Amino acid sequence: MAGIVGYGAHLPRHRIKVEEIAKVWGADAPSYKKGLMLREKSVPPPDMDTITLSVEAARRALIRAQTVDPKDIGAIYIGSESHPYAVKPSGTTVAEAIGATPDIHCADFEFACKAGSEAMFVALSHVDADHMKYALGIAADTSQGAPSDALEFSAAAGAGAFIMGKKNMIAECLFTHSYMTDMPDFWRREHEFYPQHGGRFTGEEAYFATTKGASVALLKKSGMKPKDFKYAVFHQPNGKFPQRVAKELGFTQKQIDPGWLAPRLGNTYSGASPIGLTATLDVSQPGDLLFMCSYGSGAGSDAFVWKVTDRINEVRDLTVRTHKLLDENLIYVDYGTYAKFRRKIKKND
Amino acid sequence: MREVCVVGVGMSKWGEVWRRSLRQLFVDAAMEAIKDSGVDHLDSLYVGCMSSGMFVQQEHVGALCADYLGMAGLPATRVESACASGGIAVRQAFLEVASGVSEIVLAAGVEKMTDCSGDDATSALAGAADQEYEVFHGATFPGLYAMMAHAHMDKYGTTSEMLAAVSVKNHHNGAMNPAAQYPFEVSIDRVLGSVMVADPLHILDCSPITDGAAAVIITSEEIARKLGKPYVKIIGSGLATDTIAIAQRDDMTRIKSASIALDQALKMADRKLSDVQFAEMHDCFTIAEIIIMESIGLYEPGKAGPAVLAGETALDGKFPINTSGGLKSKGHPVGATGVAQVIEVYKQLTGRAENGRLIPGSPKIGMTQNMGGTGASSAVHIMEVA
Amino acid sequence: MTMFSSRNWREYPQRYRLEASRFKKSGKTYFPPRTVDPETGDTEHEIVRLPDTGKLLTYTVIRVAPAMWSDEGPYALGVAEMADGTRVMAQITDCDVEKVRIGMEVRVEFRRIQSEGHAGVLSYGYKFVPRWF
Numbered sequence: 001m002a003g004i005v006g007y008g009a010h011l012p013r014h015r016i017k018v019e020e021i022a023k024v025w026g027a028d029a030p031s032y033k034k035g036l037m038l039r040e041k042s043v044p045p046p047d048m049d050t051i052t053l054s055v056e057a058a059r060r061a062l063i064r065a066q067t068v069d070p071k072d073i074g075a076i077y078i079g080s081e082s083h084p085y086a087v088k089p090s091g092t093t094v095a096e097a098i099g100a101t102p103d104i105h106c107a108d109f110e111f112a113c114k115a116g117s118e119a120m121f122v123a124l125s126h127v128d129a130d131h132m133k134y135a136l137g138i139a140a141d142t143s144q145g146a147p148s149d150a151l152e153f154s155a156a157a158g159a160g161a162f163i164m165g166k167k168n169m170i171a172e173c174l175f176t177h178s179y180m181t182d183m184p185d186f187w188r189r190e191h192e193f194y195p196q197h198g199g200r201f202t203g204e205e206a207y208f209a210t211t212k213g214a215s216v217a218l219l220k221k222s223g224m225k226p227k228d229f230k231y232a233v234f235h236q237p238n239g240k241f242p243q244r245v246a247k248e249l250g251f252t253q254k255q256i257d258p259g260w261l262a263p264r265l266g267n268t269y270s271g272a273s274p275i276g277l278t279a280t281l282d283v284s285q286p287g288d289l290l291f292m293c294s295y296g297s298g299a300g301s302d303a304f305v306w307k308v309t310d311r312i313n314e315v316r317d318l319t320v321r322t323h324k325l326l327d328e329n330l331i332y333v334d335y336g337t338y339a340k341f342r343r344k345i346k347k348n349d
Numbered sequence: 350m351r352e353v354c355v356v357g358v359g360m361s362k363w364g365e366v367w368r369r370s371l372r373q374l375f376v377d378a379a380m381e382a383i384k385d386s387g388v389d390h391l392d393s394l395y396v397g398c399m400s401s402g403m404f405v406q407q408e409h410v411g412a413l414c415a416d417y418l419g420m421a422g423l424p425a426t427r428v429e430s431a432c433a434s435g436g437i438a439v440r441q442a443f444l445e446v447a448s449g450v451s452e453i454v455l456a457a458g459v460e461k462m463t464d465c466s467g468d469d470a471t472s473a474l475a476g477a478a479d480q481e482y483e484v485f486h487g488a489t490f491p492g493l494y495a496m497m498a499h500a501h502m503d504k505y506g507t508t509s510e511m512l513a514a515v516s517v518k519n520h521h522n523g524a525m526n527p528a529a530q531y532p533f534e535v536s537i538d539r540v541l542g543s544v545m546v547a548d549p550l551h552i553l554d555c556s557p558i559t560d561g562a563a564a565v566i567i568t569s570e571e572i573a574r575k576l577g578k579p580y581v582k583i584i585g586s587g588l589a590t591d592t593i594a595i596a597q598r599d600d601m602t603r604i605k606s607a608s609i610a611l612d613q614a615l616k617m618a619d620r621k622l623s624d625v626q627f628a629e630m631h632d633c634f635t636i637a638e639i640i641i642m643e644s645i646g647l648y649e650p651g652k653a654g655p656a657v658l659a660g661e662t663a664l665d666g667k668f669p670i671n672t673s674g675g676l677k678s679k680g681h682p683v684g685a686t687g688v689a690q691v692i693e694v695y696k697q698l699t700g701r702a703e704n705g706r707l708i709p710g711s712p713k714i715g716m717t718q719n720m721g722g723t724g725a726s727s728a729v730h731i732m733e734v735a
Numbered sequence: 736m737t738m739f740s741s742r743n744w745r746e747y748p749q750r751y752r753l754e755a756s757r758f759k760k761s762g763k764t765y766f767p768p769r770t771v772d773p774e775t776g777d778t779e780h781e782i783v784r785l786p787d788t789g790k791l792l793t794y795t796v797i798r799v800a801p802a803m804w805s806d807e808g809p810y811a812l813g814v815a816e817m818a819d820g821t822r823v824m825a826q827i828t829d830c831d832v833e834k835v836r837i838g839m840e841v842r843v844e845f846r847r848i849q850s851e852g853h854a855g856v857l858s859y860g861y862k863f864v865p866r867w868f
Contacts, residue, residue, distance in 0.1 A: 013829045013864075046806040047828055047846040047862065055845040084847075084857055093859060097751040097845055320868045329867045331829065340806055468802045481746055482767055485860070486848065487797060487804055487812050487826050495795035496814060503793070503837045548796040596814045596822040597765075601793060 002127040003172035003306065005134065005165035006068060006315075008060020009278040010053050011158045011265065011325040014043040016338045018153055024335045025148040032153050037239025041266025043333060044142040044157035045341050050080045051090045053159035053271075054140040055097045061136070061161040062098060064170065064315040068163055070098045074132025075105040077122050079115025079270045081188070081195075082142045083108055094138065105132075112186060113235055114296020116140070116160065116270035121302050123164045124173055134165045139274035143267075146194035147344060154238050156266025160274035170315055171281060171290065171306040175222040179214035180300030187297065197297070203241075206299050211235065211245050214301035215293045219249075222305050226250035229305075230288035233259035233276035235295035237267040251291070258283045258323075265326055270296075277306075279322035284308040350447040352570035354735065356580040357386020358692040361459075363561035363680040364530040371398075371405055371461040372417045378562035378685070379418055379457055386566035387576045392451035393424035395441045397434030397458035398684035403473035405464050414457070431477030432633060434458060435563065435687025436719025436728030440586045442567040443730070452572055457564035458685035470558050474683070477722035479594040491555050491634065493595060493723045495547035498636040501602040502549065505651030507639065509549055513540035514657045515635035516553050516677055522664055523674020525704040528689075530559050530680030554635040559680035563688035565695070570735070579699040584714075585618030585731035587611060593725045604637075604644045604724035611645045611718070614729040622646055625731065626712035627668060627697065629690035631720040632675040641718055642670070669708050672697060687719035687728060698734045738849070740856040750860030753785040753843065755821060764821045785823065787843040788866060789815035792822065794839075796832045803849060811835045815863060827863045840866040 017040045022029035033039050044053070058076075062068060076091045083090045091106035109115045109122070116139020123137030138161040145155030185206035188195035198206075211234060219225065226232070232251045234242035239262045246256045259276030261268075268275055273294040280290055286308055293303040339345050359381025361374040369377065375396065383391075396414045401407040411425035428438040435458030442456035462470055475484045478493055501507050517537055523529040540553040573580035589609035595601050615621065622645065632638040642653035647668065656662060662670040673679050673693035676686060694715040696702040713734050720727040748754040749767050756768035760777040766785055771778055794813030797804075804810060811827040813835065827835055828846060841863035849858040 045828065047826075047848070049847055049857075051857075051859065052845050052847055059845075093751075096747055097859070099752055324868065331831075343806070471801060481742075482749075483824055485858070486824060486862075487801070487810060488824065489797060489799070489801065491799070492795045492797045492812055495797075496793045496812070499795060499837065500793040544798075545796075546799045548798070550795075594824065596824045601814070 001173050002124050002164050002166045003169035004162050005169055006061040006065025006163035007161065007170065007278050007281055008057045008064060008319060009158065009160045009275050009322045009325060010056035010060065012042045012044045012048055013329055014045055014331045014333050014341070015040045016043050016333050016335070020335050021153055035240070036154060037243065038154055038263050038266060040264055041154055041156040042158060042268070043338055043341055048157070049084045049142050050078070050082050050140045051084055051093050053142070053157065054078055054090060054094045054138045054161065057140065057159040057161035058094055058098050058136060058138060060319045061163045063319045065163045066315065067168070068134055068165070070100040073100045073104060073134045073136050073163065075123060075126055075135040076100060077107055077109055077119035077136070078138045078140060079109035079111070079117070079119035080141050081110060081112055081115060081269055082144070111300060112296035112298050113237065113269045113272055114294045114300050114302060116274045117294035117302040120162050120274065121176060121178065123162065127164045127166055134163055137162050137164060139270045141269035141271050143269040144194050144342065151197065154267040156268050158265065158268035158271040158275050160271055160278045162274070168311060169309055170311045171308045173304055174307055175218060175305040177214055177218040177221055177303045178300065179210060179217060181210070183210065183297065183299035185297045185299055202297065206297060207237070207241055207295055208245055210299045210301045211293055211295050212249060214303040215249050218303040218305065224305065228289055229255060229291045231258055231280045231284065232256050232291040233273050233280055234293050235273045236260065236262035236276060237272070239263040261326055275322060281308070281312065282316050282321040282323065284312055286310040286312060351449065353443050353446045353583045354568055354570050354573040354580045355565050355583060355691060355695050355732065356568055356573040356576055356578055357382045357388065357566040358695055359385055359564045360528050360689060360692065361562040363528055363559055363682060365463050366560040367463070369560065371401055371407060371459060372413055374461060374560060374562040375414045375457060375459040376417050378459070378564040379455055382455065382564035382566050385578065387578050388453050388566055388568070390453065391420065391423060391455050392453050393445060394455040394457065395426050395428055395438040397428045397438035397687060398460060399429060399431050399434050400473045400476055400683065401461065403476060404470070405461050430726045431721030432631065432683050433687060433719045433721035433726045433728050434684040436690065436717065436730065437588065437687065439565065439567070439688060439691050439730060440588055440728050443583050443586050446567050446569055453566065453568045455564055456567050456688060457562060458688040459562035460682035460684045461560050462558045462682060463560050482594050489547065491547040491550050494634040494636055495550045497595060497601050497640065497723065498549050501636060501640065504602055507651065507654040509541055510537055511639065511654030511658050512554055512635040513537045515632060515638045516540045518657065518663055519632060519671050519675035519677040522672050522706060523678025525706040526674045526679060527703055529674045529678050530557060531678050550634055550636070556633045556676035556681040559682040561680060561682035561685050563685040563692055565688055565691055579701065580735050581695050581698045582733045582735055583730055584733045585614035585620065587613030587617070587729040589613065590726050591724055593722065595723050602640060602650070604640050604720065604727065606724050606727035607641050607644045607718055607720060607729070608646065610727040610729040614731045618731045620714065620731065625714050625716045627672065627708055627715045628670050629673060629693050629717045630670050631718055632671055632677050633681060638670065638675070645718065664706065665709055672702065672706055672708060687717070690717035690719055691730060694732050698732060738851070743856070743858040753787070753861060754782050755785050756780040757783045764819060766821050766823055785821055786818035789817035789823070789841055791815050791835070791837055791839045791841060793837055794827065794835050796835065813863065815841050825861050825863050827865070829864045842866040
């Protein structure tokens with residue numbers, strides 16, 4: 001089957017700590033930190049958005065792809081719940097920026113936090129069906145959390161990009177499975193600035209049921225067991241959910257560690273499991289099997305089994321590793337700056 | 350080419366002139382110049398105006414000015430070269446008289462800058478820079494000169510005190526100029542303590558937003574003599590351009606257009622720089638005055654800053670610069686500035702500079718250097734007592 | 736005055752991909768691209784892409800910012816000499832404005848440059864970030 005021939009990620013430099021947010025709303029920081037297993041999140045500055053994050057991630061994917069000519073990319077799909085325009089695709093700007101236009105197919109995807117893995121899924125499928133030599137699937141978000149809402153502590157920003165191809169793969173996709181039901185756990189109506197959600201209803205029946213549904217089905221389809229995998233990446237709206245679902249499925253903490261970014265990154269929504277995958281690839285070895293399962297409210301999960309090839313040794317350090325972007329050169333901001341950056345302050349237009 | 354002279358001058362009020370419109374400011378200055386010269390008609394007029402379209406949505410300014418001067422029918426040309434518009438209006442008038450095509454030409458400049466928000470004014474002024482490769486990226490005028498200042502400080506060790514000294518000197522001179530917008534003294538401490546606009550330039554390093562107009566009557570020496578009013582000769586005129594974006598210049602601490610324009614003017618005048626005794630220079634920002642002093646060869650690169658600090662360009666210094674108060678203290682209605690510089694040199698050469706502002710020793714030759722944007726255009730005129 | 740979207744669209748090759756012109760006779764590169772080589776008058780050229788790293792030749796910190804950038808002020812703006820010698824002016828973002836210095840190494844990053852209020856068009860292009868990898 002087709003697989004990843006190039007991958008890359010991009011994250012903002014700015015961070016805000018849970019304490020800073022809690023202070024403003026009179027919330028108890030320690031209990032949020034404990035409950036969410038999250039201590040800080042990334043904050044996109046005003047000049048950064050889903051499109052700019054996608055361009056940087058895509059450029060890094062091209063670097064790791066080494067020999068892919070952007071003009072040979074047949075499709076570009078970007079999944080996000082914070083596309084800068086409601087009507088005007090993010091994909092065309094990214095395609096133009098990487099020099100892939102004009103003979104290319106483009107579509108913007110939306111499915112809450114799963115939009116990124118969808119973009120990957122469709123890109124993979126096109127290449128697998130020999131429709132095109134390469135296809136680019138990008139997961140990117142700069143999502144908003146409503147002020148004083150629990151999600152304000154975790155809504156973060158980031159992007160992961162994957163060039164899919166059939167030759168010279170870094171990781172081959174062996175199996176996929178998608179699973180979805182109509183689940184009203186989290187949504188945002190057209191023209192609304194902030195999303196709404198069902199509180200505790202987003203857990204058991206939504207995130208856990210769907211993730212487990214897709215994961216169990218994929219394990220069955222592939223005939224594999226959790227212990228067969230070197231690493232696993234799950235959707236990570238906070239630190240706790242992926243930990244728990246991993247455990248319930250039979251994966252260990254050690255397996256999820258490299259891709260478990262939420263405690264310091266927050267919830268990058270569509271970017272969550274895809275960026276986790278980039279961080280996991282960064283430390284993988286040839287022959288490793290990787291399990292990935294995204295989750296998007298609404299609700300659905302896309303699950304993948306990846307097998308890492310020899311090429312990972314050649315490419316992992318051709319550009320910056322995800323953990324370096326996560327841990328180094330950070331700029332901490334206060335709530336006022338955060339609110340200004342995220343356009344939460346009413347201004348005269 | 351025959352001898353060309355300046356024989357009458359006029360200025361409108363300069364400042365935030367709420368009660369005068371663009372056309373009224375022009376007429377105020379033009380009428381004063383016409384009266385001052387004693388001419389009874391004009392053959393044509395040139396009016397420098399950078400951005401009436403952006404400030405007050407008015408174009409076709411040449412025709413508008415002729416019309417409101419009561420002379421609809423008169424050949425009238427609007428000249429635009431950002432802040433060098435006025436200087437080039439003077440040059441065009443000079444060339445038209447020198448060539449014999451006209452006898453009496455009004456050279457004026459006007460700008461109405463306060464009928465819009467400060468933000469819109471800044472945006473209009475930014476039209477003098479590279480819209481796509483400087484302004485698009487967030488450059489403002491203070492920002493562009495600030496970058497030139499930092500480069501100069503890094504290369505030569507020029508200090509903020511030296512920049513402030515330019516402002517102090519010009520305010521000192523402007524305090525004696527009844528036409529100045531800000532006729533008061535400032536100290537170095539006050540300049541350095543004023544709010545930072547774009548590092549390293551403080552607000553008191555920057556020329557202001559000003560409404561105003563200035564006008565001069567340009568004519569042949571023969572007619573000037575007949576009129577019986579004080580007149581001076583324009584003995585040289587020069588004009589040059591440079592790249593519009595500062596990033597495209599070999600040296601961001603040099604304004605080549607000023608040096609090329611000066612060389613042209615000196616050649617026409619058959620003089621050397623050492624013959625020139627004082628100047629009005631384009632101090633849109635304090636650093637600009639320092640860079641021009643070096644660019645035209647008055648001082649070695651890096652030496653202008655210390656010279657200003659030492660008082661060499663003060664009213665009673667070796668080479669007085671901006672005895673009018675410069676753009677800083679006198680004000681900077683963009684299109685009018687170049688013409689007002691000519692008026693100051695005229696006043697100094699004819700002994701008419703007011704309030705003790707007269708340069709000691711009765712100088713015979715002065716020059717004006719008027720420039721657009723960050724120096725993408727410079728107009729230089731050399732004037733001599735008749 | 737708002738900027739009509741075609742003005743930005745026309746500059747995409749420069750703003751998105753840092754495309755410059757290199758003239759055949761002089762071998763000199765110009766950014767933005769030029770039709771005529773100022774040195775030789777030559778018009779024969781090829782399109783090249785500028786490198787994405789450079790060093791600051793000068794900078795300023797704009798503290799009185801135009802309204803459009805009020806969310807980002809104060810911001811640093813500078814001229815960098817790219818690795819091939821060509822010069823580019825851009826904002827320096829993701830930095831402490833007090834720490835910007837002449838000689839600082841920078842990398843180009845794709846960012847949102849302008850946005851016309853809530854409903855107008857978005858303009859993207861290049862900015863510098865302090866180089867840290």
